[in-house]
Amino acid sequence: MNDVIAAIRQTARKLLEENQVDLIIGFEDGTLPLCSSPCFIRNPDDVERLTWDSSCENNLARFLPDRKERVGIIAKGCDSRAIVGLLQENQMERDKLVILGVPCRGMIDRKKLESALEGKEVLEAEERDDTILVKGSDFEKVLPRADLLHQSCRVCRHRNPVIYDHLIGEKVPESEEVDEYEDIKEFEAKSAEERRAYLTNAINKCIRCYACRNACPFCYCRECFVDNSEPQWVGKTIDPVDTELFHLVRALHLAGRCVDCGACERACPMGVDLRKLNKKLEKDVEERFGYKAGLDLEELPPLATYRPEDDQEFIR
Amino acid sequence: MDKEEKKEWEPRIVAFLCNWCSYAGADLAGVSRLQYPPNIRVIRVPCSGRVNPLFILRALRQGADGVLVSGCHPGDCHYLSGNYYARRKFALLKSLLEYVGIEPDRVQFSWVSASEGSKFSEVVTEVTEGIKALGPSTKLVKTKPKDE
Amino acid sequence: MKYLKIDKDKLAGFLDELRKEFRVVAPVDDDGIVLFREIGSGAEAQLDYGNSRQSPKELFFPQAEVLFSYQLVNGEWVLQEPPPDPKKTVLFGVHPCDAKAFLLLDKIFIEGEYKDSNYLRRRENTTILAMACKHPRNTCFCTSVGGSPFSKEGADALFVDIGEAYVIEILTQKGEELFKDRTLVEADEKSLKLAEEAKEQAEARITLEVKGKDVAELELSKMFDSDFWDRVHETCLGCGICTFLCPTCSCFDVVDEKTGSGGERIRIWDTCQFPLYTKEASGFNPRPTGKERTRQRILHKFKYSPETYGESSCVGCGRCIVNCPVNLDIRKIVNSLVGGEG
Numbered sequence: 001m002n003d004v005i006a007a008i009r010q011t012a013r014k015l016l017e018e019n020q021v022d023l024i025i026g027f028e029d030g031t032l033p034l035c036s037s038p039c040f041i042r043n044p045d046d047v048e049r050l051t052w053d054s055s056c057e058n059n060l061a062r063f064l065p066d067r068k069e070r071v072g073i074i075a076k077g078c079d080s081r082a083i084v085g086l087l088q089e090n091q092m093e094r095d096k097l098v099i100l101g102v103p104c105r106g107m108i109d110r111k112k113l114e115s116a117l118e119g120k121e122v123l124e125a126e127e128r129d130d131t132i133l134v135k136g137s138d139f140e141k142v143l144p145r146a147d148l149l150h151q152s153c154r155v156c157r158h159r160n161p162v163i164y165d166h167l168i169g170e171k172v173p174e175s176e177e178v179d180e181y182e183d184i185k186e187f188e189a190k191s192a193e194e195r196r197a198y199l200t201n202a203i204n205k206c207i208r209c210y211a212c213r214n215a216c217p218f219c220y221c222r223e224c225f226v227d228n229s230e231p232q233w234v235g236k237t238i239d240p241v242d243t244e245l246f247h248l249v250r251a252l253h254l255a256g257r258c259v260d261c262g263a264c265e266r267a268c269p270m271g272v273d274l275r276k277l278n279k280k281l282e283k284d285v286e287e288r289f290g291y292k293a294g295l296d297l298e299e300l301p302p303l304a305t306y307r308p309e310d311d312q313e314f315i316r
Numbered sequence: 317m318d319k320e321e322k323k324e325w326e327p328r329i330v331a332f333l334c335n336w337c338s339y340a341g342a343d344l345a346g347v348s349r350l351q352y353p354p355n356i357r358v359i360r361v362p363c364s365g366r367v368n369p370l371f372i373l374r375a376l377r378q379g380a381d382g383v384l385v386s387g388c389h390p391g392d393c394h395y396l397s398g399n400y401y402a403r404r405k406f407a408l409l410k411s412l413l414e415y416v417g418i419e420p421d422r423v424q425f426s427w428v429s430a431s432e433g434s435k436f437s438e439v440v441t442e443v444t445e446g447i448k449a450l451g452p453s454t455k456l457v458k459t460k461p462k463d464e
Numbered sequence: 465m466k467y468l469k470i471d472k473d474k475l476a477g478f479l480d481e482l483r484k485e486f487r488v489v490a491p492v493d494d495d496g497i498v499l500f501r502e503i504g505s506g507a508e509a510q511l512d513y514g515n516s517r518q519s520p521k522e523l524f525f526p527q528a529e530v531l532f533s534y535q536l537v538n539g540e541w542v543l544q545e546p547p548p549d550p551k552k553t554v555l556f557g558v559h560p561c562d563a564k565a566f567l568l569l570d571k572i573f574i575e576g577e578y579k580d581s582n583y584l585r586r587r588e589n590t591t592i593l594a595m596a597c598k599h600p601r602n603t604c605f606c607t608s609v610g611g612s613p614f615s616k617e618g619a620d621a622l623f624v625d626i627g628e629a630y631v632i633e634i635l636t637q638k639g640e641e642l643f644k645d646r647t648l649v650e651a652d653e654k655s656l657k658l659a660e661e662a663k664e665q666a667e668a669r670i671t672l673e674v675k676g677k678d679v680a681e682l683e684l685s686k687m688f689d690s691d692f693w694d695r696v697h698e699t700c701l702g703c704g705i706c707t708f709l710c711p712t713c714s715c716f717d718v719v720d721e722k723t724g725s726g727g728e729r730i731r732i733w734d735t736c737q738f739p740l741y742t743k744e745a746s747g748f749n750p751r752p753t754g755k756e757r758t759r760q761r762i763l764h765k766f767k768y769s770p771e772t773y774g775e776s777s778c779v780g781c782g783r784c785i786v787n788c789p790v791n792l793d794i795r796k797i798v799n800s801l802v803g804g805e806g
Contacts, residue, residue, distance in 0.1 A: 030791035032603070037791035038699040058790055062701065115496050121514060121601050137599070188415065196417025196455075205495075207518070207527060207708055210738075214703035215789050225370065227740055233370050234377075235721050237528030237732050241458040245373055248412060252369055255408050267789040269517060269705050271497055277412070284411050289404065306400035308390065314410050315403070316426035316439050459723050 004102065004169040008074065009047045011100055011166050015072045016044040021098050022069040027056040033125035034108055034132070038063070050074075052168075053127055054145065057107040059261040061217040065091040073097065074168075076104035078152070078261035080161035081294025082217040085257050088301060091220060101164025103172040106145075106153030108132065109266070113148050117141070151275060152262030155180035162295055180260075181283045187276060199244075199277075205270040206243045208236065212264035212274055213250060218257045225249060251277040256285045256302040259294045327381035327447045328461065331356040331440075332371065334364045334399075337388035337429045344433030352437035353444040356384065363387065365398025369409045372423055379460040382422045382447035386439070389427040399427070418455055421446040467651040468632040468643060472511075475630065479506030481646070482554050486591075489523060490556040491516050500555070509557060512625070514601050515781060519711035520562055521569060523555060524586045528732045531582075531718070535726035548582075553590040554642065561606045561779040563594045563618030565711035571773045572714055591642045594619035598662055600669050603782030605795060607667065608674035611779055614663040626658035674795045675802040676776050679766035687763070687801070696797055697758035699790045704735040706761070706784035706794075712777045715741065736760050762797055 012024045028039040028049040036055045040063075041047060052074075060073055061082035071092075075083055080101055087094055113122065117134065124135040131142050155178050160171045179185075187195060210226070213219040225233050226246060233249070235242040258278045265274045285291050288311055291302040333339040339360050345352065361367055364387025372383045385406065393399040406425050414420050424446070426439045470478060482488050483506070490509035492501045498513045500520040532545045566587070573583040597604070597613035606612055616622050620639035623630045631651045634640055651659075679687075707713040717734035720727050734741055737758075742751045751757050769777035778794070785793050 031785070031793040031796055032791065035791050037793075040695070040698045063699075111496075119498075119514060121599075123602060192414075192417045192419075195415065199416050208733075209704050209708040209735075211701070211703035211705045211789060214701040231374070232721075233374060235458065236717070236719055237721075237730055239458065239528070241377060241456055244416070245377060245456065248416065249370060249373065252408065252412065263789070267701075267703060267705070269709060269787045271495060277416075280415050281408060281412060284408055288407055303401065303404055306397065306404055308400075310400070310403050311407060312390070312403055312427075314407065314425065316424065316442070461724065 004052050005050070007168045008050050008052055008100065008102070011168065012041065012047040012050055012072060013044045015098055016042070016047070020070070021072040023067075024050070024072045024074075025060050025063055026050045026074040026100075027052065027058075027060075030055070033122045033134070034110060034113065034127070052102060054106070054108045054132075055110075057109075057150065057262070057266055059215070059217050059263040061086060062215060062263065064097070064217070065220040067092060067096075070096045071098070072100060074100050074102055075161050075164065076102050077156060077158040077161055078104075078259050080163050081158060081259040082261060084163055084294040084297055085259065086217060087297055088299070089218075089257075098166070099161070099164045100166050100168055101161030102168045103160045103170065104153075104156075105159065105172055106149040106156065107262075108145070108148045109150035109153075111266075111271070112150070113143070116143060116148065150262050150266065151183075152260045152265070154178070155182070156260075158295075163297070181279065184276070184279050184283050188280075200240065202273040202276065203244050203247055204240055205272050206238065206247070207270055208238055208243060208246070209269065211267040211269065212272075215263040215267035216254070216258075217261075217263070218254055219250070225253075247272075247274070247277060251281050254278055255281040256289070256291060257293055258282055325452060327355050327444065327452070328379070329356045329382040329384055329444060329447060330375040330380045331358050331384040331386065332361050332364070332367045333358055333428075334366075334387040334394075335360050335362050336394035337392065338364075338386035338426070338436065340430035341386075341428040341432045341436040344430065345436045346433075348433045350433055350437040352440040355444045355447075356440055363393065363395050363398035364402040365393070365395065365400075367402060367406075369405060372409065373456065376418075376422070376453060376456040377458045379453065379457050381450075381453045382424070382443065384424050384426065384440070384443050386426040386428045386436075389429055392429060419450050421450055422453060466634040466640070466643075467656060468634065468648040469629055469651040469655050470632060470648050471629045475511065476506030476509070478646070478648075479503065479509055479556065482556075482642075485552070486554045487549070487551045488554045488556060489520070500558075511557065511595070512598075513557075514599075515559070515604075515783060515786070516562075517783075517787075518709055519565065519781070519783065520555060520558055521565065521711050521714075523553070523590065524566065524583050525569060525573070525714055525716075528730055529582065531729045531731055533723070533726060533728045548585055549589070553586075554593060555590055556593045557595045557623075558592060558619075559597045559781070560594055560613060560615040560617065560619070560622075561597075561604070561611055561781040562711050563592055564606075564611050564615060565618070565779045565781075566592070567618045568712045568769075568773070568775075568777050568779070569714055591620045591638050592618065593639075593642075594622045596622055596624045596663070596666070598625050598666055600666060601782060601786075602672075603785045604670055604780060605672060605674045605782065606780035607670045608672075609676045609776050609778050609780045613666040613670070624659040624662055626655055626662060629655065631655050631659040672795065674780070674798050676766050676778060676780075676798055678802040679763075679798055680770035680776065682767070682802070684763075684767060687767070688759070692801060693755045693759040696792075696800075697754040700737075700754050700758050700792055701790060702737050702739070702754055702757065703789060704737045705787050705789065706792075707735040707737055708733060709783040709787055711779060711781055711783075712765075717741075736764070758792075762794065762801070765794075766798060 015021045024041040027036040030037040034055045122134045126133040234245045289302040387399045428436045498516045573580040600613045620636045622633045715734045743749045765778040
């Protein structure tokens with residue numbers, strides 16, 4: 001890990017000193033244990049703030065749309081796919097972007113850690129190769145890293161960045177046997193009543209704070225459909241129908257674009273199981289249209305194209 | 317108004333019909349005096365590709381018991397490819413609605429051309445019967461229409 | 465000032481007794497998250513929790529509140545207010561930071577020229593039984609903003625955990641009314657001493673000082689235009705989580721929603737962190753970017769509130785720190801601002 005950090009700092013310094021970029025977007029140590037914070041660096045001397053570990057969970061591509069500066073950005077696998085998606089949608093210019101791709105072994109889900117410790121506060125944490133050491137006021141525990149990974153990292157098939165100008169560190173092996181849609185298939189097999197019961201319960205936790213939307217790199221609309229009042233598509237209260245419609249429409253708006261970075265679910269303060277919806281649409285898009293988001297800059301987004309032989313069994 | 321018998325419930329179905337094919341097909345059904353249930357409320361759109369999934373969801377939110385979207389057959393779209401894009405959008409919407417437990421028959425789609433008056437009346441008859449069997453919509457309903 | 469005592473294993477029973485007369489709201493575990501909900505039985509109450517995810521402010525200031533409904537009846541518009549809650553409420557287990565927050569919300573909703581009648585009625589009909597904070601978290605900083613883990617502000621009675629039992633300090637007439645004729649014993653000298661020790665230990669736990677008070681001393685004209693804010697706001701997502709979970713944030717919007725032949729006027733939570741919040745009908749927005757909005761949040765809590773209400777409106781609960789997706793830490797911002805970076 002230290003080699004990676006040194007390489008990130010070195011590359012960032014070079015890019016700034018040589019005036020190849022105006023700004024570096026990366027991660028720095030957070031104020032909580034096992035927590036990193038995105039950081040914006042414009043001065044080469046500040047590169048020593050840059051860090052890299054299993055808490056660098058945010059999708060930094062979120063900060064790219066509408067930016068006029070030349071940006072050097074740290075991108076793990078999912079972030080790099082989001083960058084591809086944003087380039088496909090012309091949200092920034094490729095030649096204003098320098099991508100520092102960092103292969104990723106998955107990020108820790110602090111909420112999983114909290115429940116593994118039954119709510120006890122972590123005061124110190126140390127990351128070792130495959131374990132995490134955590135200390136509290138009255139405990140000390142070593143936990144396997146694999147148990148604490150965020151769900152989207154567990155099923156990730158693109159740990160290595162798919163687009164980059166500089167590759168930081170060694171590529172990591174991709175998971176060969178993981179079925180990323182296993183959870184969805186299991187859910188699809190349940191009865192309609194069971195599915196409805198689970199989803200209405202999950203969605204009812206929502207307090208309409210829109211953190212999911214704001215954390216998502218693809219939710220960059222100047223006016224979100226929720227804020228439209230003429231016509232008002234969905235109401236703004238926590239009414240269950242309006243809240244369900246908000247989540248269904250957001251999921252539809254992300255169809256073919258979402259790269260399952262997990263930023264939405266991680267941001268949600270109430271624990272809404274958002275990936276149950278987004279992942280389902282990702283699966284549908286791959287099965288029906290043979291398209292996977294964020295892999296090919298030249299490909300057209302799936303809803304911007306068609307094949308004459310697209311399925312129409314469902315149409316009378 | 318006092319009624320001696322309670323009127324049997326009739327579903328309200330919103331039908332988005334594309335101007336060039338399905339709306340014309342509906343018109344043909346009319347002039348041909350073909351009978352079909354009177355439950356649909358027609359909204360004419362230039363093309364099935366114009367139909368935003370938000371329209372369909374809004375109809376359900378405002379108390380529609382069902383929604384029908386009908387357009388030109390693939391290859392015959394007046395705007396060449398509108399219905400192809402629509403096909404993809406609707407496939408995803410229908411799959412998602414079923415996934416979250418909405419009855420599949422509530423939202424249906426068809427290709428009806430301008431010359432298919434009888435197909436139109438068949439489609440509407442089948443769709444209405446299907447929705448009637450489901451009963452009033454309860455799941456994504458925020459407000460019921462005025463007179464309920 | 466009266467001190468009572470209740471054994472821990474009797475508490476659930478006590479809450480069940482209260483439930484016969486009152487709606488009892490307490491911290492409960494909701495799928496791994498602690499939230500304030502009406503309890504179905506005394507045993508549901510979580511007694512030892514770090515911090516609830518959402519603050520209990522929604523008890524007095526609901527997320528969505530119907531102000532009135534309007535219907536067309538025989539050609540005339542008829543306005544109707546929703547009926548008030550019939551049952552009185554006991555709010556149990558709030559930490560002192562959240563109890564203090566109610567007093568700060570009062571300044572906005574009921575201490576001005578216009579009183580929010582719904583809010584007032586709810587406040588009057590609720591008895592607040594606070595739970596002193598034995599284990600402040602690392603993210604707590606109530607002591608920096610005029611509070612303390614054992615503070616009595618805002619509470620009608622304060623429960624203190626002394627191991628096998630709780631010492632209950634009755635603080636107000638409402639508290640006295642609630643405990644009248646309940647079979648609880650008076651606290652003995654030993655228990656009172658344990659309570660005092662617990663207080664000292666808890667207060668000693670909070671070590672990080674947040675220079676919130678010093679922000680109020682800084683000159684606004686210098687702070688306002690500083691490029692400090694340019695740097696600070698950049699990582700903020702504008703997601704609003706901090707304001708939604710904050711016990712003192714009270715920004716709202718008023719919307720009308722149609723229902724058949726009429727509609728409802730509803731007050732809903734809003735946030736200064738959304739651009740739409742300050743957008744004017746002309747299209748002009750006085751807080752067009754994250755810079756202005758982040759600056760607004762910090763200065764409102766630590767500068768404008770002291771000037772308007774005499775004290776900061778941050779209670780140091782730490783929820784914004786724990787839940788911010790990008791770990792934008794208000795403590796760090798305030799200390800940097802005071803430290804001269806502003």
